Amino acid sequence: MPSMTPTARADVALGTFAAAASAFALGVRRNLANWPILMGRALFYLVALTVLSALWDKVAAQRVAGALVLPPGGLTLYVGATEWITLSVAAIHLRLEDDIRLGMLEPHLLRPKPYLVQKIAEAMGDSVVRLIGIGIAALIALALSGRALPPPAAFVYVAVLGVFGAAIGVLIYTGVGLAAFWVRRVLPPYIIVQKIWFLLGGLFAPISLYPAWFFGLAVVSPFAASIYMPGSMMIAPSVRAFGEALLAQLAWLAALTVLVALIWRAGLRRVLREGV
Amino acid sequence: MAIVTVENLRKTYRYVRRKPGLSGLFVRDVRSIEAVSGISFEIAQRERVAIIGPNGAGKSTTLKMLSGILEPSGGEARVLGLVPWKQRRQLAYRIGVVFGQRTQLWTELPARDSFALLRRIYDVERSVFDRRLGQLVDQFGLGGILDQPVQRLSLGQRMRCEIVASLLHGPALLFLDEPTIGLDITAKAAIRDFIREHAGAEGQTVVLTSHDTRDIELVCDRVIVISEGRIVVDQPTDQLRRQFLGHRLVTLRSAAPVVALDLPGVVRRNSEPHLSVFEVDTRTTRVDAVVEKALALGGIEDITIEDPPMEEVVRAIYDANGTR
Amino acid sequence: MISTYAANVAIAIRTSLMDRTNFILNSAGMIVNDIFLLILWYMFFAGFRQVGGWGLHDVARLLGITLLVVAIGGVLFGGYRDMAATILRGEIDALLTQPKAVLPRLLARESIATAWGDLVMGVWMLLTFAALSWADIPVVLLAIACGTTVYVASAVAYASLAFWFAGARSFARDLTDFMLLFSSYPGSIYGGATRIIAYTLLPAGFVVLTPVTFLRAPSLSSLAILIGSAAAYSAIAGAVFQAGLVRYRRGLVPTG
Secondary structure: OOOOHHHHHHHHHHHHHHHHHHHHHHHHHHHHHOHHHHHHHHHHHHHHHHHHHHHHHHHHHHHOOOOOOOOOOHHHHHHHHHHHHHHHOHHHHHHHHHHHHHHHHHHOOOOOOHHHHHHHHHHHHHHHHHHHHHHHHHHHHHHHOOOOOOOOOHHHHHHHHHHHHHHHHHHHHOOOOOOOHHHOOOHHHHHHHHHHHHHOOOOOOOOOEEEEOHHHHHHHOHHHHHHHHHHHOOOOOOOOHHHHHHHHHHHHHHHHHHHHHHHHHHHHHHHHHHHO | OOEEEEEEEEEEEEEEEEEOOOHHHOOOOEEEEEEEEEEEEEEEEEEEEEEEOOOOHHHHHHHHHHHHHOOEEEEEEEEEEEEEOHHHHHHHHOOOEOOOOOOOOOOOEHHHHHHHHHHHHOOOHHHHHHHHHHHHHHHHHHOOOOOEOOOOOHHHHEEEHHHHHHOOOOEEEEEEEEEOOOOOOHHHHHHHHHHHHHHHHHHOOOEEOOOOOHHHHHHOOEEEEEEEOEEEEEEHHHHHHHOOOOEEEEEEEEEEOOOOOOOOOOOEEOOEEEEEEEEEEEEOOOOOOOOOHHHHHOOOOEEEOOOOOHHHHHHHHHHHHOOO | OOHHHHHHHHHHHHHHOOOOOHHHHHHHHHHHHHHHHHHHHHHHHHHHHHHEEEHHHHHHHHHHHHHHHHHHHHOOHHHHHOHHHHHHHHOOHHHHHHOOOOOHHHHHOOOOHHHHEEEEEEHHHHHHHHOOOOHHHHHHHHHOOOOOOOHHHHHHHHHHHHHOOOHHHHHHHHHHHHHHHHHHHHHOOOOOHHHHHHOOOOOHHEEEEEEEEHHOOHHHHHHHHHHHHHHHHHHHHHHHHHHHHHHHHHHOOOOO
């Protein structure tokens, strides 16, 4: 692009932001329009949590020599937080796969607003609605369960970190979806990334329980920033931990944004060279 | 004996409109669209009928009801003596359906493999199947392409394979939903010729929906025009022309750049130098009077007398019924 | 009817094998995925030793059966996975104009490449962790057959939601995936309400636990439960699908 004046550049940025905002709103509306599915998802979250808490309660109740010690209160609240975030990440990889594989990119490329920004904004809108819907279900279940509650601040920390955690998830899955430029079907990378996410992010158990060398590996991954850090607010909330987690998340959001932009550029070059 | 009888067939689709905003969560606004509003007609054996109409007129809905895919909201129909939506499977053995926009062939594999599967689905005996396939391949000139993956074929070739697929079980009635859509002229011609000849030879009845008026002209002998869910016209093709456009076109090629014909009911159309086109209102003036006058002028090298193109006819029908 | 189905599935399998690279990527990817699952459980038992009397070997046996259930389901009835999307795209119209039943055609439409990876891993796990003799093979096959029936039937029921809700496409897939995830949890954790759920909504219990119980201690009653659950879930799935098809043929399902 020829060099633009600062005001022109600001205009373009503003326009992109406005378009992204309406894409976000579209994602929100679309999810709300399918509200029976949202309710089904929330119900499903509760079912999953029931099974997982059965597992962890059983582990906590038994005294096995040499076994790791669970934090007091068990892991139910932790898993509640990690599952909440995991289930709220919209399936952007499927939409990207469709658009790329079926050659539906072309009309989007002809439009003046960046395609990927729109798509991500839409997925974020979708995810936010899921976070709220499932979150409400989680809170109701927690209230009814009679379990000991963590301090109110913990909920605030989890809420904030949860939103950013879901955003990290969306960016990760965006990267997976963009693999469609090269591998046509994103299912293999998706399954693998998902499992790595479960493992390094500590979906089922906090990574702090892992052997030290593994913990060191996992904690520096975006997956840990995405779900472990928010989840750990349910075990040991503190302002300091919250602050550190937030910083880590923001750093990862920035890094993933750059990564995704690079992958997109590479994919686009391929498409322009070889056709959709 | 009528192959298809339709009496007062109706289809209303219900859909839910949600109000935008939060009230949309609680307030449901149920709207109905009457896609087909009470249509009646009969089709006899060996007839070739075109069902045409603007988008959303109810053509596809009608076809779906007659092939058993869709249940009507009211009215009756019988196809080959069976009630389509109640005796779907029995009927399926005796009809062939081609969807112009969707394929029933496996795209990654050669058409031959899809045909083999269809043989089993329709329980066709191998010897009968082989003979029929051989005939269809010859008639349609498919020899070289049966062994290529379907996704590598051109649209025209794929369409021909689709039609063959629908004929392998020897159906008595063929439904075609927009069979020539998106095809180039040669491909369209091939398909039209095939349908006409094959159906004629096998004594099949053909019902097709289309936007393309040449499909009507070249394939069908009867036209049913549906608009906004109702039949507005149901006539043999030639009568249609004569009824709706009571004029014929006379084209004169002349030595002189312009020919002037001053007769009542004769209107000059946009013409080129040396080629004059006149619209003759046959209710006012007879065509032979026009020809006589033209010849009397002298210097006429060639005369062509033809019916107006079907497209004009259809447009006139739509206009007459206030549809666009 | 079976021969038609077999012919249909044969084509689906050939199609899935056509793109070699894709096939290898998919099955290898699945093997990697399954190894991760094993790692997760390995780490769990390394940390916690056992849960409710179940150890790593028990879970591996469970996983082996689960993977084989998914493998058979995916190779022979793979159409279940994209069924919701197929319905929502109106692609069953063509099937409705043909003389055979729609559901079998839908199931035989696709053969899932990743399922072969599961097949390899499942066989390996069973061979490594379950002490099997040749005499056990018929029993193992029966157990897997019944488990697969419940699995595919549940997936069909979930996919049939598409006849009612447009958003069912990804949701049905999630439901099926998670049913699987819970199939691989030690049965000893299920008690009370959880047990009810595991044997009804997400019939993980009937997909794997029942077959495993039957394998461990074959008896008339466990056989009855095994076959009975398979029959019951097939009936439910069939009913839900037919109900959905009636809706579709009334024109109540927005497609396109």
